[in-house]
Amino acid sequence: MKTRQILLDHGSGGRLSHELITGLMLPAFDNAPLSELHDGARLDIAGMRLAFSTDSYVVDPIFFPGGDIGVLSVNGTVNDLAMCGAAPLFLSAGLIIEEGFCLDDLDRIIASMTSAAKNAGVTIVTGDTKVVPAGTADKIFINTSGIGLIPEGIIISGDRAQPGDKVIISGPIADHGVTILVQRKGMEFESDITSDTTPLNHMVGGMLSSCPDIHVLRDPTRGGVGTSLNEIAERSRVGIKLYEDKIPIRAETAGICELLGLDPLYIANEGKLLAFVRPEHVNRVLSVMKKHHAGKDACLIGEVISDSHAKVIMRTRIGGTRIVDMPAGEQLPRIC
């Protein structure tokens, strides 16, 4: 009998990841906040509503156009907290470093984390550093966990999408994943694409002030927009209908995806969000988003429909309809 093994796909954010989490972790750890399967847990401590989130960053290469593993590790957890509707406050940083790693690179990464924390308005209050022998880790891995405070009256959850809700995206997709891929492949062609990594909490704060009744927020990182929408559809037991011609993507990003046979719907973003809002709130929310740098290209890309099979479908540019399924395999390991 073949030994059951962990595959790269188990970390893809796609179907196998989902099976690992729902098949192994959820039944074992068995509790309500975890079973929400959100970017972070919503907790009640002595009557106060907190969000708590964790993420490990293993991106390769560690430095790339538009950012590095340090800024990614801060923005990523800041955004996970913001997707719970929380104002991020405090971060932890756990570093696993390979023996022989260049101290100047560590200096650069720590400086990036410091500046990213300042931009986001959070404080890195506790940390841990482990060094492992050369060859037992690749350069550096960073875990950040974070705590945020959820304002009263805010209920953001993956199970709140309702038929009629409009789906907003904050800007063009797939830039982070394509940036990493271009770097890794050492592609020769000219490319100005940079990672979109950025903190979304200030924009989310503005959106929630203007419209407290946002139903779902999600940053489509690993697995991209396609995976995030499938997760939301499943949790809310609704269908989602997308309009391909509305989904923003830079021409250069789209070109590289086409060249490599990659579907940009499944490519990671690190500074984008999906928002599900009632139709009557769309204009208000969009106008707040457009005032922020992180949302200046925000637009409507779809809507929620009734569908007990929880499918995501897309009206294509040429007028057909295709199913946007949960991806089965890993497209890009170590993308974040």
Added chain:
Amino acid sequence: MKTRQILLDHGSGGRLSHELITGLMLPAFDNAPLSELHDGARLDIAGMRLAFSTDSYVVDPIFFPGGDIGVLSVNGTVNDLAMCGAAPLFLSAGLIIEEGFCLDDLDRIIASMTSAAKNAGVTIVTGDTKVVPAGTADKIFINTSGIGLIPEGIIISGDRAQPGDKVIISGPIADHGVTILVQRKGMEFESDITSDTTPLNHMVGGMLSSCPDIHVLRDPTRGGVGTSLNEIAERSRVGIKLYEDKIPIRAETAGICELLGLDPLYIANEGKLLAFVRPEHVNRVLSVMKKHHAGKDACLIGEVISDSHAKVIMRTRIGGTRIVDMPAGEQLPRIC
């Protein structure tokens, strides 16, 4: 010029770790909770006092007598929170898994974490799983972060040791480190030593109920009792005097340390604590500790003295005095 590189010693918990943290991290991240250099940060959120802690576990081997990386990762963060005087409530789990890792081993580790969380009375509410290509990590690394609630009136801090305070240890030292070492070396001799990993929060809860004015709590993990005491002496600007004949150690553990030329004072523990209390509180605290399994061998091992040079000294068995310095080098990488 030689490139500045990360050495194993930077992760030892000893002098180079200390230099990395105080020389690079502290000036960069620059904030009060971090600069306390405690096992966790003490935070004030909307008038509520929380403890927040993080630790990455990279122990090798991942299964060992008395525990595994899963139970270690839960107990370790539970204990870090308890050392802040907090009641641990919620944990996150961030897994970095090597492609090809055996799923049955993952099952075992998740089951260990589940049972450890139950024993400690905490809930694992959020998580993240990354899979990296074979050869870019060694089997599995686990980060846990945790949140705990600090009861009113409790102020535990590394800078509160005062001349006259008595130093208590909760039981025999060096069992965890020696267990790992014996496993790793594949030593042939018979050994019944097992890791001491255990949650300390229930005992700490009892200690604080009986004596809220405990000055310092610290679990002497990486770097052992010798390193922890040096950190406390430095933070509090006091001297610490130890009595070698009072420090509990199992004969077998001591024997292996002697055989290998290791000083048990610098060997990691995973289920022990040091408590600094006023002389008039010693008996009360000891009697509570002895009622708990984790503290049944608790005893006095030293006292705090005035010393502006913040030295830790030890009265040896034969009546001499030696300085117990901060260790310069790494004795055992990947010990936790």
